Amino acid sequence: MLVGSIQTPSGAVLEFLVLFAVILFGPVVIRRFGLPGLIGLLLGGYAIGSHGLDLIKAGDQTVPALGQLGLLYLMFMAGLELDLHMLRRQRTAAVAFGLVAFAVPLGAGLLIGWALGWSVAATVLLGALFSSHTLIVYPTLRDAGLGGNRAVASAVGATVLTDTLALIVLAIVAGTQTASARIGVVLVEITIGFAVLVGVAAFVLPRVVDAALRMWSGDRVARYLVVVVALLATAAIAEVFGIEPIIGAFFAGLSLNRLVPNEGQSMDRVEFFGSAVFVPVFVVSIGLLLDPSVMFTADTLELAGLICLGALGGKAIACLLAGQAFGFSWPERAAMYVLTAPQAAATLAVTLIGFELGLFDTSVVNAVLVLILVSISAAAVLSQRVVTWMPRGVEQRALGEKVLVAATAPGPSDTAMRAATRLARPDGGHGEVVVARMDGDPRPEPAALRALERHVFGHGFDGRLTTAVGPLAETVTRVVCESEPSVVVVDDAEFDTLVPGVPLVVVRLTASGEDTFRVLGSAGNEDAREIARRLDDRRTPRKLRRWRGGPPGDGAARPTDETQSIARR
Amino acid sequence: MLAAVTVGLGLALSGCAVKHGAAGAKFVPKQRGVLTVATSFLPAPGFWFGPGERLGFEAGLARALAHKLGLARVRVVQVPFAKVTHGRLDGADIGLSQVTPTSEREQTADFSTPYLTAPPGVLARTNVEAVDLNSLRGLRWVVARVSTLTPIVRDVVQPARPPLVVEDRATALDALRSGRADALLLDLPVALGLARAEPGRFQVLGQLSGGESLAAVLPKGSPNLDIVDSSIRALTADGKIAGLASRWLGSQADVPLIRSSS
Numbered sequence: 158m159l160v161g162s163i164q165t166p167s168g169a170v171l172e173f174l175v176l177f178a179v180i181l182f183g184p185v186v187i188r189r190f191g192l193p194g195l196i197g198l199l200l201g202g203y204a205i206g207s208h209g210l211d212l213i214k215a216g217d218q219t220v221p222a223l224g225q226l227g228l229l230y231l232m233f234m235a236g237l238e239l240d241l242h243m244l245r246r247q248r249t250a251a252v253a254f255g256l257v258a259f260a261v262p263l264g265a266g267l268l269i270g271w272a273l274g275w276s277v278a279a280t281v282l283l284g285a286l287f288s289s290h291t292l293i294v295y296p297t298l299r300d301a302g303l304g305g306n307r308a309v310a311s312a313v314g315a316t317v318l319t320d321t322l323a324l325i326v327l328a329i330v331a332g333t334q335t336a337s338a339r340i341g342v343v344l345v346e347i348t349i350g351f352a353v354l355v356g357v358a359a360f361v362l363p364r365v366v367d368a369a370l371r372m373w374s375g376d377r378v379a380r381y382l383v384v385v386v387a388l389l390a391t392a393a394i395a396e397v398f399g400i401e402p403i404i405g406a407f408f409a410g411l412s413l414n415r416l417v418p419n420e421g422q423s424m425d426r427v428e429f430f431g432s433a434v435f436v437p438v439f440v441v442s443i444g445l446l447l448d449p450s451v452m453f454t455a456d457t458l459e460l461a462g463l464i465c466l467g468a469l470g471g472k473a474i475a476c477l478l479a480g481q482a483f484g485f486s487w488p489e490r491a492a493m494y495v496l497t498a499p500q501a502a503a504t505l506a507v508t509l510i511g512f513e514l515g516l517f518d519t520s521v522v523n524a525v526l527v528l529i530l531v532s533i534s535a536a537a538v539l540s541q542r543v544v545t546w547m548p549r550g551v552e553q554r555a556l557g558e559k560v561l562v563a564a565t566a567p568g569p570s571d572t573a574m575r576a577a578t579r580l581a582r583p584d585g586g587h588g589e590v591v592v593a594r595m596d597g598d599p600r601p602e603p604a605a606l607r608a609l610e611r612h613v614f615g616h617g618f619d620g621r622l623t624t625a626v627g628p629l630a631e632t633v634t635r636v637v638c639e640s641e642p643s644v645v646v647v648d649d650a651e652f653d654t655l656v657p658g659v660p661l662v663v664v665r666l667t668a669s670g671e672d673t674f675r676v677l678g679s680a681g682n683e684d685a686r687e688i689a690r691r692l693d694d695r696r697t698p699r700k701l702r703r704w705r706g707g708p709p710g711d712g713a714a715r716p717t718d719e720t721q722s723i724a725r726r
Numbered sequence: 727m728l729a730a731v732t733v734g735l736g737l738a739l740s741g742c743a744v745k746h747g748a749a750g751a752k753f754v755p756k757q758r759g760v761l762t763v764a765t766s767f768l769p770a771p772g773f774w775f776g777p778g779e780r781l782g783f784e785a786g787l788a789r790a791l792a793h794k795l796g797l798a799r800v801r802v803v804q805v806p807f808a809k810v811t812h813g814r815l816d817g818a819d820i821g822l823s824q825v826t827p828t829s830e831r832e833q834t835a836d837f838s839t840p841y842l843t844a845p846p847g848v849l850a851r852t853n854v855e856a857v858d859l860n861s862l863r864g865l866r867w868v869v870a871r872v873s874t875l876t877p878i879v880r881d882v883v884q885p886a887r888p889p890l891v892v893e894d895r896a897t898a899l900d901a902l903r904s905g906r907a908d909a910l911l912l913d914l915p916v917a918l919g920l921a922r923a924e925p926g927r928f929q930v931l932g933q934l935s936g937g938e939s940l941a942a943v944l945p946k947g948s949p950n951l952d953i954v955d956s957s958i959r960a961l962t963a964d965g966k967i968a969g970l971a972s973r974w975l976g977s978q979a980d981v982p983l984i985r986s987s988s
Contacts, residue, residue, distance in 0.1 A: 168935075211829065218843065270748070279748035335964050511748075515960025518750040518952040 172219055175205045175212045180437040193293070193533050195501065198437050199526060202444015213445060223435075224442025228506055229406040230435035233388045235291070235320065235502045236410020237417055237427065242555045242584050244314035247307055251314025254479040258497055259319045261478070262287035262471030263326075269467045273460075279516040282330050282507060286525065287468040289323035289503035292316055293533055294495050294540040301544040305554075308480070308489035312496040317411070320503050324407055325351070327507050328400045334514045335399065343399070350398025354405060357394055358412035362387055366416055367617055370423075375611030381426045387413060403506050414585050420559065421587035421619030443505055443526070446512070452523040460520060461527035468528055469535075472497045488546035495540040500525075500532045554643045556660075556687050557584035560620070561642035563633045565649060566594040566601070568609045572664045572672045573648035574616035576701055579691050580644055580662070581618065588620035589640055593632040600624075630654035633661075644688070653677070660684045662692070664701065672701040749960075750952025753795040755819050761792035761800050764818035764943075766807035767895065772919015772975050773824060774802070783915070783974040784822040787841060790966050791820075794957040807894065808872055811835065813945045820954060821943035824916050826874050836948055839955045840939030841967055846875050847914030847981065848931040849921065854908045856931050859883065859984060866890070868898045868907035874938070875911040882934060882986050883911070903927060913940060918975045932984040 179201030184194025205212040213220055244251050263284035270280025295313060303309050328351070332343045366387050373379035388409045395405025417423045451457055473494055480490035508525045511517040517525075560581045562569050569577075569590060581588055590613050594601075601609070601624060610622050625632045629649055637645060637656050645656065650665035661677040674692055676685045692701040756762055765784065769775035773784040779802060788800045803818050810821040813835025826844060827837035848862065856862045859882075867889035869876040879889055890907050892898050899920070901907040912920070914933050921928045942958065944951050961967050 273748075275748040283748070334960065513959055514963045515749055515956040515958070517748050518956050520750075520952070521748050 169219060172213055172217065176220060176438065176441060179205055179441055180433075183441075193537055195293075195440060195533060196530055198440040199444040199447060199530070202441035203447035203449075204444075205441075206445035206447070208445075208448040208450070220438065220442050220445065224439045227435040227437070227439025227442070228403055228509065229388060229392050230431050231439055231502050232403040232406040232506060233410040234427065234431050234436070236407045236412075237414055237424070238292075238419060239317050239320075239411065239414065240313050240419075240585075241317065241411075241414050242558075243310040244317050246555075247310040247314050250307065250311035250479070250483050252318060253482065254311050254475070254493070255315035255318030255322075257479050258290070258315055258472060258475040259288045259322045261475040262468055265467035265471040269463050273463075276516065278330050278334055278514075279511065279521075281326060282511045282516055283464075283467075285323045285326035285330070286500075286504055286507045286511070287464075287471055288326075289320050289500070289507065290316065290472065290497045291499050291501035291503065292496060293499040293501055294536050297537075297540045298492060298496070298544060298547075301547075303492065303544065303547055306489065306492065306547065307483075308485045308493050309496065311479070311483070312493040315497070319497075320407065321411075323503055323507065324401075324404045327510060328404050330516075331401050331510060331514060332399050334516065346399055350395065350400045353398060354391070354395055354400065354408050357391060358408040362391065362409065362412040363416060366413055370416065371615050371617050374614035374616075375607060377422075377426070380423060380614070381430075384413065384417060384423060384427060401510060403510070415582055416617070416619075418581070418585050418587035418619050422621065423619050424587075440505070443509065446519060446522050447526055448519055448523060451519050452527065454520070457520045457523050458527075461524035464524050464528045465531050468500060469498055469532060486548070488543065488548070491539070491543045492547055495536045495543050498532050499536040500529050504529060555584035555586065556644055556684060557581040557586035557691070558643040559640070560586055560588035561633075561636060561640065561645045562588060562590045562613075562618075562620075563629060563636065563645060563647050563649075564590070564592055565629050566592055566598060566624075567605070568592050568612065569646075569648045570664070570666060571616070572666045572701070573646050574613060574618055575672060576662060576664050576674060576692055577646045578616050578618045579701075580646065580688065583691060586643070588618055589636070589642065590618075590620060590622045591632060591636050592622070592624045593627060593629045594624060595628070596626050598626075644684075647677075660688065662688055674701045674703060676703075747953075749956035750954075751949055753797070753819075753950050753953045755795075755797060756817055757801070759798040761788060761795065761797045761820070762818040763788045763800055763802050764805040764810055764815040764821040765802060765823040766805060766810055767823065768802075768804050770824065770916075770919070771923030772915070775923070781974075783842075783919070783970050784824070786970040786974065787961070787967065788822055790961055790970070791954070791957055794960060795953065810943055811872075813943055815943065815945060819944075819950065823943070824913060824940055825943050826913065826938050827941045828874055834946055836944040836946055836951050838942035838944065838951065839958050840941045841958050841962070842915050842940040842971060843978070844913035844915055844938050844940045845936040845978075846878050846911050846934040846938070847917035848909055848934070848984070849902070849912050849917040849928055850909040850931045851902055851905070852925075852927060852929050854929075854931070856909070857982075857984075859986060862909070862931075862984065865908040866906075868892060868901040868910050870895050870898045873911075875913070878934065878936070879911050913938065914978055914981065915940065915971070915975045918978065918981070922974075922976060930981055932982045933978070934984055934986055 183197030183201030187197030188194055203209050207214060266284030266287040267280055270283045292313060298309055328347055332347045333340055366383060369383040370380055373383065388406055391409035392402035392405035396402045417427060476490050476493040476497065480493065504525065508517065508522055512522050557580045560577045562573055562577045564573060577588055613622060629652065633645060633647065634656055637659055642659060645659055645661045647661055647663045650663060652663050655677065662674050663677055664674045667673055676688055689703060693703060765774055768779050773782045775782050779785060792800050803816060805816045807823060810823045811825055811831050815821050854865060856865060862883050863886050866887060867879055867885045869879050869889045869891055871891060871893055879885065890901055892901060898910050902910055917930045921930045942954060944954065
């Protein structure tokens with residue numbers, strides 16, 4: 158009976174098993190050879206694909222369909238992770254470098270495509286493919302304390318421009334290939350589509366998503382799904398206008414950049430699902446196309462050599478030109494190069510779409526995979542050297558990069574949360590809320606903590622919630638040392654303890670129901686002005702007024718009804 | 727300027743020797759300016775039918791491919807199915823004959839990227855009713871010896887009575903028409919084409935789950951494979967293939983799924 162029911166696994170179960178086994182083991186194995194995990198996924202995709210062990214058949218629809226979702230997610234994350242603060246800070250250098258880093262590789266791609274006699278569409282797509290880049294080694298430079306370097310900041314900021322321009326080129330090429338209308342009509346349609354997309358991304362999406370995140374402040378699953386639905390809705394809007402959905406996904410990422418701060422809880426979840434499922438599935442689905450019998454032919458290797466020369470050479474020239482124009486040192490130019498040379502996210506996206514449009518064949522795809530392997534590996538190795546050459550400077554942090562809210566039990570008032578959100582939001586910053594209670598006070602119940610979390614997220618604040626035992630002044634001093642916030646909001650009008658190195662904003666709700674604040678301690682003039690500008694903004698419906706002098710006589714900020722009820726429980 | 731010099735140097739070093747277009751090498755037809763297509767079933771309702779077999783999904787696909795490849799016209803030759811699946815096309819450039827790629831067939835033929843998904847579809851006489859696997863088992867089945875779907879009838883449907891085994895699809899259809907059998911498993915697009923052509927006689931009861939597909943056949947090692955692949959992907963991307971399928975075969979999504987785990 159038992160023997161009769163034993164059978165070989167097949168169908169979707171087997172496909173998912175081998176797929177996730179590759180996602181689990183591919184990166185682990187390849188990292189043992191000092192190579193990036195992405196390469197393990199590509200090679201794993203090859204191993205299970207029709208050119209390898211044939212566990213995923215050539216006509217299989219499941220993995221490529223999941224891969225499509227992964228591609229959308231990848232481009233969404235690319236937009237979400239871009240540091241718009243950097244773009245703002247180094248605006249001139251970033252824009253200039255962005256234009257050069259787009260134009261020079263694009264020119265190289267056009268030249269190669271033209272010389273090889275490719276069609277106009279394939280040639281332009283090759284140029285677009287060269288002009289984008291992925292900030293794969295940025296964490297290495299940031300962790301080495303180089304995030305604030307002007308050259309690094311320019312390269313990071315420039316990425317917004319290069320990737321957006323590359324995707325616009327892709328939209329035009331794809332539009333002309335998939336529509337039967339004349340080119341003029343297609344261009345008009347795409348222009349209208351981009352206008353709608355920009356309008357949605359700039360004005361509609363942030364407001365709708367902000368409202369939804371506040372509404373579902375206590376439901377983590379719903380908050381994550383709001384982000385996913387926003388991504389897919391923008392992708393669908395792009396598709397309506399004949400623009401590739403990945404461009405909509407990228408715009409959705411840019412649009413939610415400030416609402417989903419890079420270090421916040423929401424981003425944690427977005428990254429978790431992206432890193433665990435969606436993006437690896439996409440990379441594995443690309444690996445399915447890897448075919449050694451095509452890759453290791455003279456034609457493909459020759460093409461790969463030219464593509465590497467064009468893409469990596471183009472980026473090198475762009476770094477030299479921009480470095481010279483802005484007076485960056487040689488190590489700084491090298492840092493720009495290791496940041497902009499790696500080709501991954503947008504390159505893979507453009508290549509796959511070129512393949513699906515019938516503009517590229519498998520030899521081009523395999524040649525581009527060589528480019529990706531070479532560029533990522535070279536940049537990963539070179540970045541280790543570059544960090545040793547670079548001069549260290551003091552990193553200039555954005556005021557709202559990491560906001561600490563400190564309050565006594567039962568938790569922060571609406572006034573404090575409004576202030577924290579206004580300080581964090583312009584920089585896409587995240588935060589931490591610490592609630593101090595006295596030794597001997599009862600531990601908060603899980604339900605009370607969840608209610609408090611709902612209250613915190615309900616203000617559009619993205620961050621971690623912790624509790625601590627001890628007086629508020631002592632707690633603030635300790636947490637500032639541990640988590641190094643960029644600004645502290647203290648929800649205690651009597652608070653008067655100075656903490657070196659960080660501006661403190663003390664808030665209170667007056668008897669007349671007015672939100673007020675004062676700045677304490679080591680805030681420089683510039684910080685104090687910026688705090689005042691963000692909190693005392695006349696355009697917002699409920700601004701905070703500044704009160705001068707010491708603690709008032711009428712006591713601390715009043716807790717909200719919700720936190721009062723938490724205290725009662 | 728610098729970029730141009732660098733890339734120019736690279737091109738010079740490579741000797742511009744890449745003989746490939748971005749979408750594959752140029753198509754080389756057996757007969758100049760003509761795409762010669764091998765197919766087995768003439769007429770094949772939904773795929774090749776009408777005066778001179780100029781109507782249908784694969785007839786339209788052949789013309790669209792010829793246009794994409796820069797060829798002036800299409801010539802059709804009839805070749806037995808068993809030969810087409812082995813890549814022996816009797817002088818034709820490609821085979822368009824509702825062929826499903828399999829590992830075994832790939833030993834002797836090259837297959838293009840798929841142009842249609844083709845889950846198994848149950849074609850039955852109009853007076854037959856069955857809504858689930860259990861009721862399918864009670865039907866009288868006919869299977870063709872050379873079909874890739876025969877093992878599915880045996881292993882998944884598991885008919886209560888041994889199926890009638892015939893040589894090929896044409897004989898199996900005759901068995902259905904004459905009432906010697908109730909049901910036949912075909913690629914869903916093929917079943918849909920037949921049901922459309924003979925609505926008083928045939929119906930599609932449902933589809934089974936399966937990820938198979940139909941693809942063009944080329945002789946093993948054909949240099950035209952890349953460009954045919956790219957052309958099929960381009961015709962998929964611009965909606966041409968979806969338009970042909972909708973016009974000649976109808977919608978697969980409207981056919982109910984019969985779960986094989988029940």
